[in-house]
Amino acid sequence: GAGVSQTPSNKVTEKGKYVELRCDPISGHTALYWYRQSLGQGPEFLIYFQGTGAADDSGLPNDRFFAVRPEGSVSTLKIQRTERGDSAVYLCASSSDGGSYNEQFFGPGTRLTVL
Amino acid sequence: AQKVTQAQTEISVVEKEDVTLDCVYETRDTTYYLFWYKQPPSGELVFLIRRNSFDEQNEISGRYSWNFQKSTSSFNFTITASQVVDSAVYFCALRMTTDSWGKLQFGAGTQVVVTP
Numbered sequence: 001g002a003g004v005s006q007t008p009s010n011k012v013t014e015k016g017k018y019v020e021l022r023c024d025p026i027s028g029h030t031a032l033y034w035y036r037q038s039l040g041q042g043p044e045f046l047i048y049f050q051g052t053g054a055a056d057d058s059g060l061p062n063d064r065f066f067a068v069r070p071e072g073s074v075s076t077l078k079i080q081r082t083e084r085g086d087s088a089v090y091l092c093a094s095s096s097d098g099g100s101y102n103e104q105f106f107g108p109g110t111r112l113t114v115l
Numbered sequence: 116a117q118k119v120t121q122a123q124t125e126i127s128v129v130e131k132e133d134v135t136l137d138c139v140y141e142t143r144d145t146t147y148y149l150f151w152y153k154q155p156p157s158g159e160l161v162f163l164i165r166r167n168s169f170d171e172q173n174e175i176s177g178r179y180s181w182n183f184q185k186s187t188s189s190f191n192f193t194i195t196a197s198q199v200v201d202s203a204v205y206f207c208a209l210r211m212t213t214d215s216w217g218k219l220q221f222g223a224g225t226q227v228v229v230t231p
Contacts, residue, residue, distance in 0.1 A: 106152075106159055
């Protein structure tokens with residue numbers, strides 16, 4: 001079956017602009033995670049959705065970052081007033097539920113470059 | 116605080132050699148899960164293995180094996196008879212059961228380069 005997909009694969013924007021990154025999880029997966037991976041580093045947690053609600057957004061760096069999952073499937077990560085420091089690969093992962101033992105399946109990521 | 120340390124930034128080997136990747140973690144939780152993920156040049160993280168904290172039995176799965184030692188907080192991973200396709204960045208990750216939402220905490224990764 002289809003895995004996690006993310007669009008766009010690459011996004012180049014100018015400082016101060018608004019961007020949206022999309023994640024399509026595996027069908028039927030209720031848990032969805034966003035991570036950010038800077039060059040040479042491991043992924044860092046941003047936000048977790050269980051169904052439609054953001055159960056844990058403790059990893060969002062500031063209020064310029066926001067994410068939604070209105071129907072419990074597709075999620076959109078939104079970044080306002082982008083800064084050069086936001087440049088990174090944004091990874092989305094889904095799992096069948098949020099249980100600690102369940103494997104997370106990752107998408108290919110969106111590479112965001114802020115000029 | 117929780118933390119995952121992968122001290123090796125890069126390991127280079129010749130094909131068919133064994134490769135062991137080190138991972139040391141810190142947590143105050145008594146129950147937790149440890150994972151290894153592989154990130155090939157394509158960028159997509161691929162799940163390899165998982166271990167829970169109350170099962171220290173070491174196992175082998177194909178060419179992969181792991182050595183979990185709770186006493187030293189280490190979760191090392193070995194690739195036996197490496198192949199060029201094993202070239203990738205490998206991440207160790209920690210997940211606490213007290214964290215109901217199951218987020219992963221990753222180490223910085225170890226780049227493995229396998230040459231023919």
